[in-house]
Amino acid sequence: MPDTQxxxxxxxxxxxRYQLRLTPDLTACTFAGEETVVxxxxxPVTDIVLNACELTIHTVSAVAxxxxxxxxxxxxxxxxxxxxxxxxxTLTPGPWQLRLTFSGILNDKLHGFYRSTYKDARGQDKVLAxxxxxxxxxxxAFPCWDEPALxxxxxxxxxxxxxxxxxxxxxxxxxTVLPETGKKEVVFADTIKMSTYLVAFIVGEFASTExxxxxxxxxxxxxxxxxxxxxxxxxxxxxxxxxxxxRYYGRRYxxxxxxxxxxxxxxAGAMENLGAITFRETAxxxxxxxxxRSELERVADVVxxxxxxxxxxxxxxxxxxxxxxxxxxxxxxxxxxxxxxWKPEWHRWxxxxxxxxxxxxxxxxxSTRPIEFPVQRPEEAAGMFDVLTYQKGAAVLRMLEQYLExxxxxxxxxxxLRKHEYDNAETTDLWDAIEESSHQPVRTLMDSWVFQxxxxxxxxxxxxxxxxxxxxxxxxxxxxxxxxxxxxxxIFLKARTAGGLHTQTALLxxxxxxxxxxAPLEWAVVNAGGHGxxxxxxxxxxxxxxxxxxQENLSxxxxxxxxxxxxxxxxxGLTPLTTYLDLLQLFREETDHNVWTAIxxxxxxxxxxxxxxxxxxxxxxxxxxxxxITKRLGWSPQAGESELTSQLRGELLAAxxxxxxxxxxxxxxxxxxxxxxxxxxxxxxxxxxxxxxxxAYSGGPAEYEEFRxxxxxxxxxxxEQRYLFALAAFRQANLLEQTLTLxxxxxxxxxxxxxxxxxxxxxxxxxxxxxxxxxxxxxDMVRRYPDNSIVRMCEGITALVTPAxxxxxxxxxxxxxxxxxxxxxxQHLEKLRIAVxxxxxxxxxxxAYFARVS
Ligand SMILES: [Zn+2]
Numbered sequence: 001m002p003d004t005q006x007x008x009x010x011x012x013x014x015x016x017r018y019q020l021r022l023t024p025d026l027t028a029c030t031f032a033g034e035e036t037v038v039x040x041x042x043x044p045v046t047d048i049v050l051n052a053c054e055l056t057i058h059t060v061s062a063v064a065x066x067x068x069x070x071x072x073x074x075x076x077x078x079x080x081x082x083x084x085x086x087x088x089x090t091l092t093p094g095p096w097q098l099r100l101t102f103s104g105i106l107n108d109k110l111h112g113f114y115r116s117t118y119k120d121a122r123g124q125d126k127v128l129a130x131x132x133x134x135x136x137x138x139x140x141a142f143p144c145w146d147e148p149a150l151x152x153x154x155x156x157x158x159x160x161x162x163x164x165x166x167x168x169x170x171x172x173x174x175x176t177v178l179p180e181t182g183k184k185e186v187v188f189a190d191t192i193k194m195s196t197y198l199v200a201f202i203v204g205e206f207a208s209t210e211x212x213x214x215x216x217x218x219x220x221x222x223x224x225x226x227x228x229x230x231x232x233x234x235x236x237x238x239x240x241x242x243x244x245x246x247r248y249y250g251r252r253y254x255x256x257x258x259x260x261x262x263x264x265x266x267x268a269g270a271m272e273n274l275g276a277i278t279f280r281e282t283a284x285x286x287x288x289x290x291x292x293r294s295e296l297e298r299v300a301d302v303v304x305x306x307x308x309x310x311x312x313x314x315x316x317x318x319x320x321x322x323x324x325x326x327x328x329x330x331x332x333x334x335x336x337x338x339x340x341x342w343k344p345e346w347h348r349w350x351x352x353x354x355x356x357x358x359x360x361x362x363x364x365x366x367s368t369r370p371i372e373f374p375v376q377r378p379e380e381a382a383g384m385f386d387v388l389t390y391q392k393g394a395a396v397l398r399m400l401e402q403y404l405e406x407x408x409x410x411x412x413x414x415x416x417l418r419k420h421e422y423d424n425a426e427t428t429d430l431w432d433a434i435e436e437s438s439h440q441p442v443r444t445l446m447d448s449w450v451f452q453x454x455x456x457x458x459x460x461x462x463x464x465x466x467x468x469x470x471x472x473x474x475x476x477x478x479x480x481x482x483x484x485x486x487x488x489x490x491i492f493l494k495a496r497t498a499g500g501l502h503t504q505t506a507l508l509x510x511x512x513x514x515x516x517x518x519a520p521l522e523w524a525v526v527n528a529g530g531h532g533x534x535x536x537x538x539x540x541x542x543x544x545x546x547x548x549x550x551q552e553n554l555s556x557x558x559x560x561x562x563x564x565x566x567x568x569x570x571x572x573g574l575t576p577l578t579t580y581l582d583l584l585q586l587f588r589e590e591t592d593h594n595v596w597t598a599i600x601x602x603x604x605x606x607x608x609x610x611x612x613x614x615x616x617x618x619x620x621x622x623x624x625x626x627x628x629i630t631k632r633l634g635w636s637p638q639a640g641e642s643e644l645t646s647q648l649r650g651e652l653l654a655a656x657x658x659x660x661x662x663x664x665x666x667x668x669x670x671x672x673x674x675x676x677x678x679x680x681x682x683x684x685x686x687x688x689x690x691x692x693x694x695x696a697y698s699g700g701p702a703e704y705e706e707f708r709x710x711x712x713x714x715x716x717x718x719x720e721q722r723y724l725f726a727l728a729a730f731r732q733a734n735l736l737e738q739t740l741t742l743x744x745x746x747x748x749x750x751x752x753x754x755x756x757x758x759x760x761x762x763x764x765x766x767x768x769x770x771x772x773x774x775x776x777x778x779x780d781m782v783r784r785y786p787d788n789s790i791v792r793m794c795e796g797i798t799a800l801v802t803p804a805x806x807x808x809x810x811x812x813x814x815x816x817x818x819x820x821x822x823x824x825x826x827q828h829l830e831k832l833r834i835a836v837x838x839x840x841x842x843x844x845x846x847x848a849y850f851a852r853v854s
Contacts, residue, residue, distance in 0.1 A: 023159040051139035051146035052083040112140025116265035128204025136378040138196040200273030230285035241304040241338040250414040267786035272309030281717040308334035321381035329393020359392035367826040403490040412437035461539040466517035494528035530557030556592035593648040617850030650686040657694030669694040696729035728759035736766035754793035761796025791821030
């Protein structure tokens with residue numbers, strides 16, 4: 001295994017304070033920079049090694065404590081993204097000031113210091129400059145010690161055109177017009193001691209909301225002019241979550257102001273730069289009157305997530321990228337807590353079941369990895385931003401929190417932050433703090449979840465004394481390895497016995513655990529509340545007693561898990577697929593939208609699996625399944641209904657009109673959409689996306705042209721995305737061909753194009769052509785799209801469910817490796833293998849089943 005040290009900078013010199021002055025030229029797409037770095041030299045050196053990438057270093061000098069200056073030279077080591085500064089004589093240990101001048105480019109790859117373009121209200125092209133440094137791209141903007149543990153204070157100065165706005169991590173200390181150039185020099189206050197990847201600067205035409213004061217901190221939302229009226233919702237959840245976190249963490253916000261900034265071109269969802277959080281527009285700007293509930297939830301989630309990072313990540317930071325989960329799992333966990341606190345009626349922890357299920361899916365693969373995983377090279381760090389870091393990480397924290405009880409957990413977190421503020425920490429430091437607060441052996445419990453790949457399948461049977469639980473690793477495909485792996489599994493038991501309802505927590509630490517219960521046992525749930533990160537398989541007699549009264553015995557999350565665990569068992573070949581379909585028949589009266597998400601997700605999966613002649617039978621099955629609930633819900637909200645019910649209506653109608661191919665629903669959708677065009681209030685906001693997706697599925701060239709036009713004239717980011725992605729949901733080859741062209745002709749932003757292509761790959765009517773197109777344009781796409789998006793785009797290959805396509809996919813990626821996210825790519829390939837294997841194993845059974853039930 002390569003040595004992490006080989007990728008780390010020498011420890012001979014440590015930066016303490018950077019004074020940075022940058023002059024971006026938005027027309028030439030370049031920038032000029034100067035920096036003075038206060039250093040502590042630890043041992044005599046003639047060379048200083050630091051990170052730099054795509055920069056030209058013009059002058060180098062080192063100033064000693066006595067004021068004497070030593071000129072130096074710079075040699076760039078591009079493959080290693082480093083610069084070596086060489087001096088004619090030795091720098092003695094002690095304080096030095098390093099002075100550099102340099103220049104660089106404002107690139108188009110949405111990393112480092114890059115440019116973003118947009119059209120203003122009058123249709124004129126505009127340019128702005130923005131940064132995105134995580135994980136290792138600060139080195140593209142200024143020479144620096146670009147490692148999370150090398151924290152320093154940053155003082156940023158931006159020199160910009162007079163009409164522009166500059167934003168950085170801290171408040172503006174002073175602003176002056178330079179007489180010689182007429183430019184504006186904006187000097188920002190010192191930051192706290194923090195990591196390089198959290199530095200940010202944004203320059204362009206921006207407008208902001210009025211600040212709201214949250215415990216004394218001014219909080220604003222920024223956007224390009226003409227859009228800040230879409231900022232109110234984000235400002236509300238921004239203020240609510242900031243205040244929630246300072247209470248939860250027991251410590252005030254560490255910055256002097258907080259700006260939330262929407263950027264037209266953005267590779268990730270958002271970035272937690274201290275005091276200057278950047279977002280893609282869809283994650284921040286929203287019209288609360290017209291957006292669907294799930295679109296609002298997304299904004300609330302992302303804003304809360306980033307705010308949570310101000311403490312977890314920014315104030316206390318992982319020492320190296322292997323500990324990324326400490327940042328991301330926590331921010332994801334805290335995002336749920338804050339949104340749940342803000343809008344309890346959304347039942348955010350119930351919908352978290354969908355995220356947990358996504359993690360259980362990937363973690364059931366042979367190609368999974370432990371949450372904490374050795375990381376050396378920068379592209380490996382970039383590959384860590386995945387479902388295992390975020391969703392599995394958050395799920396195991398939730399499991400721990402519920403096992404320990406919330407207050408003991410919270411006290412431990414608060415203690416951890418206090419001990420390590422302005423510094424770095426490792427996983428073990430977190431367990432130390434929670435052990436101190438809870439007096440429980442947290443480390444032993446959590447090590448089994450954080451350092452081992454996978455998770456257990458807990459098998460449950462009843463005997464005359466109660467329940468017998470056993471654990472073994474769950475995998476979709478047997479890999480022939482010896483699986484003696486065990487976990488410390490928190491069991492949350494809920495059982496109905498002769499004595500009434502019985503609840504209990506227990507720890508399954510070995511192969512088997514026996515729980516004594518008063519007889520007779522009516523039914524039992526061993527992952528009550530659904531917080532456990534494991535799957536459960538009940539013996540047939542227990543299962544039938546449990547499902548006899550589903551809606552009464554099980555909560556929504558428990559029903560979700562029952563569906564999802566049974567589906568997984570069917571995919572793994574542990575349970576016949578037809579048993580799963582029988583189970584679905586019990587859910588016709590289901591009212592929770594998350595449970596339906598699990599059901600419909602599996603139906604989509606089956607649809608992609610089936611040969612065209614088999615699909616009508618599945619569609620008939622889906623229509624029967626959806627019939628009672630869609631009839632009951634109708635097309636319009638009923639007085640006093642919850643937002644969740646409105647969302648459910650939209651999702652089910654969409655499924656009935658597309659997956660169910662229901663002609664009556666399609667006709668009704670057409671008529672309602674015609675009404676919607678003349679009166680936008682005539683259709684509930686949660687039903688609008690259903691109309692769009694049904695019209696795409698059942699429509700033709702006229703709808704295509706209309707939606708394409710709508711995506712350009714949309715007045716909110718959500719509407720723009722809705723119509724843009726609908727272009728991948730049509731079924732005619734010539735229309736899908738036009739959408740394919742959009743992914744490479746520059747008409748669609750590079751932040752969106754890879755995801756549009758993913759949707760095309762997932763479209764059963766267009767997947768083969770999309771695959772050929774992707775192969776043909778691969779080099780162009782890799783050059784054009786953000787590095788982090790390539791592997792996400794490739795998720796679409798999981799829909800190419802035939803043995804021949806699978807072979808072709810494998811052959812292609814054997815010679816075209818993905819630069820970032822090699823592990824994730826392996827997982828896509830394994831998911832495809834599982835689907836093809838399932839198709840081969842179950843095709844005949846499915847045919848017989850549908851012949852019987854329809
Ligand atoms: Zn995050």
